[in-house]
Amino acid sequence: MEQRDSVRAIQNRSGGRVNFLSDVWETIAKLHTLGGDRHDGLALAEQMEGVIDELLPSEWKVGATVTDSTGQCSRVRRILAPCFANIAFTRCFAHDVNHLVKAILNSAFKNISKEAAGVEKFLNASTSK
Incomplete structure (x- = not known):
């Protein structure tokens, strides 16, 4: 509960604005954290879209997403940018x-x-x- 209150305080101070940084695709044990067993652009886009869809109705205003410059991430940006016109999709x-x-x-x-x-x-x- 304490963490939730802390996050809510940050949300209030920032006007609910947040940037979505996505970089850790796998753990040290080489387990994929995004995209499940798949590590292609479509799988990553589906995961990121789920996170964004969860953030938007919860009073967070997503200003930008930042990913690395791999081919998969480039594809993610091309897939998601038309779906979320108010969010900037940028490279790190x-x-x-x-x-x-x-x-x-x-x-x-x-x-x-x-x-x-x-x-x-x-x-x-x-x-x-």
Whole structure:
């Protein structure tokens, strides 16, 4: 009951506005938390639609949903956006930055850092320190 009162207080302070973040598709034990045994866009969309349908009549105003940038999540956004025109369906900025950094680190920068490490190793091994 205490948790419910706490959530109700947050709901009152925020005017009932909430953003729906969905990122944890499976547990550490690799059990799917959304979509059951299926991990495709349609299964995830059905689960997310159920959550949104449950939130809307309970005085919560869903402003946005945020998912990662996988193909399944892209499909979820394409399926649900026409059904909920007042909700923004967006990609997670942090995931996009992570993908960008990985791409940079796996590009020419990777070769430069390898060469720099080789130079450092050579200099440290030289007899004229």
